Amino acid sequence: MKKTQAGILIIDDDEAIVFASKMVLKKHFESVYTLNNPKHILSLLSETPVDVVLLDMNYRIGFEDGREGIYLLKEIKTFAPATVVILMTAFGKVETAVEGLKKGAFDYVLKPWDNSRLIEVVKAAVDEARKGKKKIAEAPARDTFFIGNSPAIKNAYALAGKVAKTDANVLILGENGTGKYVMAQHIHQASARAGKPFVHVDLGALNENIFESELFGYAKGAFTDAKADTAGRFELAQNGTIFLDEIGNVPLHLQSKLLQVIQSKSVTRLGEGRPRQLDVRIITATNTDLRSEVAKKIFREDLYYRINTMEITLPSLRERREDLIPLADFLLSKMAEKYGRETVVFDEKALQQIEVYQWNGNIREMENRIERAVILCENNTITANDLNLTNITDIAVDENELQLSEIEKKSIEKVLIKNNYNISKSAEELGLSRAALYRRIEKYEIGNG
Structure with a gap:
């Protein structure tokens, strides 16, 4: 049987686990490395080509909550983004392993494992690692982060x-x-x-x-x-x-x-x-x-x-409100790809709430909210309820708010006339995105009177 060309790293402080898993995997994969001490993970990754890491979730006696595994998972994904991590955990600790999946782990195996299941998961992880490396190599730099306007x-x-x-x-x-x-x-x-x-x-x-x-x-x-x-x-x-x-x-x-x-x-x-x-x-x-x-x-x-x-x-999102919708679209695209829902979109109410929400947690909060919404939404449409932006309240519109709305409407009309209704120029002058300006034109029925 021809071995798969891949580097597999097993990390566990139980020598029996390390020995048993190595015996199984070395029959199928070209290079299998082992570590008993998780402190040496980054040193080994800096010196050795590793495609897949099998990572135990607990190392200190008396501590079995998996916190160490989650921490080490984040360390590995930061240091070597293309390396795929499989978590190893005892039966009954599945909830923590599932949390690990949300943090970027590829899969998990329960100890004691079934050998065929272990081999199957590692082979799938190797394929994922190859896809990831290819994607990183081919992805243009402009697609990896969002700047804004x-x-x-x-x-x-x-x-x-x-x-x-x-x-x-x-x-x-x-x-x-x-x-x-x-x-x-x-x-x-x-x-x-x-x-x-x-x-x-x-x-x-x-x-x-x-x-x-x-x-x-x-x-x-x-x-x-x-x-x-x-x-x-x-x-x-x-x-x-x-x-x-x-x-x-x-x-x-x-x-x-x-x-x-x-x-x-x-x-x-x-x-x-x-x-x-x-x-x-x-x-x-x-x-x-x-x-x-x-x-x-x-x-x-x-x-x-x-x-x-x-x-x-770096400014807070409260200081760059014109970037809210484009940033939300960028993060939606990212999360939709992650969860295989490329056609998902925001509905109009969701977009309106994104624009007025305070975003005290900034980009991290927006990313978290959108990821949750992508998972929960139905019919590939994210609603305001899916976003669950709880600091937005329906407040009765008072006279002052009506006056402010009228001021905003007149300001927009003035800039549009000045720029001969050129949307791009007007949006830039007003400090809005094109989409945000279109929504305000529709809201105030500008040009329809």
Whole structure:
């Protein structure tokens, strides 16, 4: 029997599980790798071609809620987007595995597994990995993210385009959900480092006790569980970009250690004495006011200036309302493809609610709402009920609102006349999308009187 050309990685701290699964899979696949310690996942993925990861969901004794598996799944999908992940879980923990599917896992297998089922799932995952790699290779860059037409977001991306050509450190500011991660990826992909590692570190989720070992790595024997030399996130990003998200959450006593690495462009693993030189682009992000933190002496001023060679601020959706409908259409297309519902559309009421909703959670909230709606909608039409935008209330229209509507109607009429009813020019001058302007023309019956 000819083996399938693919790299399979099995990660489980139970040696019996690792041995048994390897014995089954190596009969069918060319390369089968194993790990007992999940801390070494990214190191192995950076050095070894892996198509599919079989990932156990629990590693600490006494903790069986699958949180570790979900966290590691997100880490893998961020570091190696084309790698397909299959979750392994014990019978009775299916709910957590299903949550993993929502987070990007391909499938799950229950332990103890049926060998034929295991082989079948892994083969399907290999096919999925090949499709994913082909899709990533063929997809034009413009289809991978949404910019928009508001002046604030266009200025932010124009600035990003300039700084991407350099190796300057970049600080990205903005509320939660405004797209700081996407901006960091865009800068990396537009730089000379594209194709090299892009390593994302959520500093807000990083426990103080493992801060140094995770970021800087450690030598064998450096502490009780240090059973092998392990590279930290900075080394994994060598020749590429490291994105330090939520940098405002780093405790003051650890900021000096981070500053030393940035200043010296080198990292010293825990338990070692020699520094290792780094060639890494540093992008940071935060939703906090770092200037205020500096003034309060809870964020180091010297670190602030080190990370802030160039500052890019991303606007909230409340500041770019002309982009709401185009962004919703972009996200709908993305989710429709994900769930195989390419013909799904918004109805008129849903579009109206998207325009007036506050979107305090920004792009992340919109994406979540639309994904949910794509799953729930019937007849391929998303209604206002499917979106479930709960902060919209039906308020009786009072005299002031009628006056405001009349003012808006007259303003639109004035601009349309000025531009000889050229919709594109009028929409741009009013700060609206073409679709939004058409809806207002219909709403106010402009041109029908």
